Amino acid sequence: MKKGSLWSFGTRAVVYAAIGAALYGVLSWVFNFLQLPASGNVALRPAVVIPLFFGITFGPIVGFITGFLGNIIGDLLSGYGFWIWWDLGNGLIGLVAGLCAGMMVDYKRGKDILIAEIFVVLACAVGMFVASVSEMWVSGLDFATAMATTFFPAFITNIINGLILTPLLMLAYAAVRSRSGR
16 A cells, blocks of 8 residues: 555545455454354354455555455354444444554564554454443343453454454455566
8 A cells, every 4th residue: 555545536446445345244254153162143254354354455445445345244254133233333343453554564573463453452352342232232131241252352352353454355365466566
């Protein structure tokens, strides 16, 4: 991503967002059967790396659309229906991760990977907090129960997947870019 274009949204961004949303939706559907016990419909989804990576690589708008629409697609394919607050939470994961896109220089540099990892944790915290707090009025949970049954299981599994898989995708992306002369 070029510096100064963090919030730009042109034809390429639309294509990246569509690819990201489709990829996230299908991969979420594939892994949604891995439900965590004693949690409020929280799955162990390695696919969470998709909105994180697309946000980091293509910016916050692409990251938001990837997470928001991708979660809708994944939930609908899984038969879960439409949960706007969880869709918003997943969109926020991509958006917050995308805020570091303007800082990225070289996806294989240790400094850039560390910046991305910090944003992975922040993104997962913000996105899953918004989604989990919504359970207080949607499902009638108190704060402690919402945190215990939705936030912590979702946040912990998301950061584990994100912290492991995001650098791998960044390194793979850097290799592809260098081979293509970019």
